[in-house]
Amino acid sequence: MVGLFCGKTRNLSRLQGSSFRLMKLLLIGWLTVCLGGPAFSQSGSGPSRYSIEDVLSAPYCAGLVGEPQAGRIAWVSAQEGIRTVFVHNVRSGQTTALTNYQTDDGQDISDLHISADGRWLAFVRGGAKNSEGVSPNPTSSPAGAEQAVYLLPTDGSRAPVRVSPGNQPVFSPTGKRLLFVQGGQVYLAEIPGLSADKPVNAPVRLFTARGSQSDVTWSPDGGRVLFSSVRGYHNFIGVYDLSRKVITWLAPGVDRDQSPVWSPDGSQVAFIRVPGKKHGEMENVQGGHRFAIWVADVATGEGRTLWQSPADDGGFAQDYPAEPLRWTASNKLLFFSEHEGWMHLYALSPTGGKLTDMTPGAAEAEETAVPADGRYVYYSTNLNDIDRRHIWRVALTDAGPVTPEPLTTGTGIETDPVVVGDQLFYRSASWNRSTGIAKRRVGDSSQTLLFPAEPAPRFPTMALTEPKQIVFKAADGVEVHAQLFLPNSTSQTPRPALVFMHGGPMRQMLLGWHYRGSYYANAYAMNQYLASQGYVVLSVNYRAGIGYGRAFRRADRQGPRGASEYQDILAAAKYLQSRPDVNPLKIGLWGGSYGGYLTALGLARNSDLFACGVDIHGVHDWAWRGNHFSPGGGWAIGEAEAKVAFESSPAFNLDFWRSPCLFVHADDDRNVTFAETVDLVQKLRDKGVPTEVLIFPDDVHSFLLHKNWVRTYQALDVFFRKHLMSQPEKPLTSEK
Incomplete structure (x- = not known):
């Protein structure tokens, strides 16, 4: 998909020579000044046009960490694709770029850590x-x-x-040693000074223990190492003493x-x-335990x-x-629980006593x-x-009632706080700005965008549409939230419409750029693009998702136990x-992972209602998954x-599936087995159902290559144009 230009700019592009290039540069500059952002063209009073590449061109920031000391x-x-x-x-x-990777190679960067003296940064590259x-x-x-550790x-x-x-x-607390885990065992690397020829000596295994070690942390004095030892049916908590070279198992x-x-004193x-x-006990991601x-x-x-x-x-x-348990300098234990119906943070004294909902x-x-x-x-x-999401704070004192205070408000999306001094x-993100890094002094009402300082040159800031909050009820009375993107x-002509369903299912789409990884940020961007192309888009936060309390997330008969969340898609x-x-004859479905499952379920059960769909790595047979993916x-x-699964x-309703579907899947998928798509496409072909496929060899569930996201969305765009836009428009006055 290339950039879409129309009106005068597109006609000028047919000219040749240096005079045209000069005129084009002047026109782009004029648009930038007048619109206060990157240039894009408009076609009369019609919708602003931009490409998929444009709306995916903004940097997306993640992994924010801080070292206050x-x-x-x-x-x-x-x-x-450049990380x-x-x-x-x-x-x-001063802000400094520390790496200079130049290609879209799909090698992720994660686990950033800064040494206490601020001299070093460690990270993990690869999956x-x-x-x-x-x-x-x-x-x-x-x-x-x-997957390797870098310094x-x-x-x-x-x-x-x-x-x-x-x-x-x-x-380590001094910043001169680095612990890491390799093959389930703990290793130690000594770090000499910056003037050394080799910044890292050869790592050595610190100790050997059965099981797989994780949750590795240094003691406050740097003399001991705390870790979890995962052993299948049970786990132990261990402390390794570096001077005595012994392990103590705790309770x-x-x-x-x-x-x-x-504890603060170690x-x-x-x-x-x-x-x-x-x-025989099996994991249930939507269940719970004491x-x-x-x-x-x-x-x-x-x-x-x-x-x-x-x-x-x-x-x-x-x-x-990220941190389900903390022990603070003020000697309080902080942990998360859902025992009062929502995921809240609770405070507890290390000696026991009253539990406080913070x-x-x-x-x-x-x-x-x-x-x-x-x-x-x-x-x-x-x-x-x-x-949305905003930043709040609450005092960790024993005196008086708990009184949280909001620090950020408005239409933005603010997450992952880090405090350095004051x-x-x-x-930080918004409905027309991808996730970046912002700052403010504690107590100030205004923020400063630290990165990126300016929008990406091609990013269509001024052309996006602000989604609207929509609330409706399913047939059984469950209240469902959604975001509506309008062209x-x-x-006045009725338009085709699309229902988008997120994955997870423990996710919640928001009224702005998503904070939980580029997977959902890209989906939000694509919904913006689809609205710009003339679709009415409804992004549905169906039951089984997060954000609306434990009862909503753990709704009865969901997924393999009855697909109760499908009622929410029908209500949408x-x-x-x-x-x-909206033209009721031209409604399509799209989504990835769990959203791919619901897309396929909609086409299988209601091809009379849904004209077509794009299923990105969805689950198609719960019973098969229960026997073959994992116990x-x-x-x-x-x-x-x-x-019931x-x-x-x-796969249960294939006799009713008539609508065409595009299937997208990568064959190194570790979340949804590639065989799910292989099996279903063969069965639909046997029944003569129109199918198309887009397959990415060796990529994973959350596509690591940016170009694969672009290709996916380009194929989705072409598919929906063919099956929704090309059909005759239904008159505005027609009966529904």
Whole structure:
């Protein structure tokens, strides 16, 4: 797909020679000045036109971390497949690009860590291995690919140096040592000074332990290492003493202990205890389990329970936040739980006693930050703005009632707070701005965009449409939120419409650029593009998603147990049919992963309602997944559930499937087996159902190559044009 130009600019493009080039440059400059942003063309009073490449051209920032003691923050910017690590010196105000990768090679960058002295930054490049022991290699490089730890100075004086294959890097308190995990074992690398010829000595295995080690952290004095040892049915929490060369196991039992944290003085460790695994027990990502907060003495290894959840309130509350348990400098334990109906952050004394809800209200609390003094906790939440995210803070004191205060408000999306001195840094986006890095002084009402300072040259800031919040009810009375994208047009002709469904299903699309990875940011951008092409687009936050409380996320009979969330998709279609600007005969579906499942389910059950669909790596047979993907398929699908699971699948209703479908899938998918698409396409071909496919060898579920996202959306654009735009328009006065 190339940029779409129309009107005078497009006609001028037929001219030749230097005079035209001069006129074109002048015209582009005039448009930029008049519109206050990147140039784009308009066709009379019709919709603004821009390309898929244009709307995907903005940098997307993730992985924001900070080191308050060193006065530095860092993040990763991904722009059209080029991933770059940036560091910002808070004291000097200087931002530096530390890496210079130049190609869209699909090698992700994650796990950023800054040393306490601010001299070094460590990161991980590449993805984890699949079940065959192979790291993602989306370019099909004959040399293969790896996941490795890299190190570089924050002053930008050297290129990154590969330390070793591995992940989970963490600096010692002095910044002179680096721990990381390789093959489930803990390794140590010594880091000499900046003047050394080799910045890293050969790493050595620190100790050997059974199981797979993770959650590795240094003690406050740097003399011990805390870790979790994952052993299948059970986990242990261990402390390795570097001088004595011994491991102490803390309160070992028959449970799955996880997320250990040090006390400020290093004498104790708190951790989350989850019951051990039973024979035949299968994982259910939408379920829950009991959990408890424990604290143990490092010297003796003895532990005790501080708090026990009243029911199966754990699982999501420990897996979703980046730091599910903290021990603050003000000597408070902070942890997440859903036992009161929403994912909230709770405070508890290390000696036990009263539990305090630090984030009250009908809203979710997500990522947190606690400055070194431990006086406040900063967090992102959708309190009072259910379909966005903002930064709040609350004092960690024992006196008086809990009174959280909002620090950011308005129509933006603000997440992932980092506090350095009196400055608050965070990830910031809006309905017409991709996720970047912003800052403000704590208490100030205005923000400063730190990165990017200016919009990407081709990004169509002024041409986008602000989505509207829509709320409707499904047939069984469940309230459903959605975002409506309308074309910028005064045309009175009824238009084709599209229903978009996110993946997960533990996700929530917002009234702005998405914060939870480029996967959903790209989907939001594509919905903007589709609206610009004349479609009415409805992005549906169906039940089983997050953002609306535990009962909504854990709705009855969802997915393989009855597909109750499909009622929400039918309600979305009914809403679109009720609009006079929508042609009810021209409604399509699209989505990825769980959204791909719902797309296929809609076409299988209601080809009479949905004219076509684009299914991106969707699940098509829950019963098959329960037997072949993993035990229970991640949803605890056993023999007793197999019949209902199959009946809840698109594969069950193939006799009713008539509408054409485009299938997109990468064959190294670690989330949804590629065989799901192979099987369904063959069966639809046998029945004569029109199908198209777009396949990416060696890429993974969340396409790592930017060009594969572009190709996917280009194919989606062409497919919907063919099956929706090319059909005769239905008159405005026709009956629905």
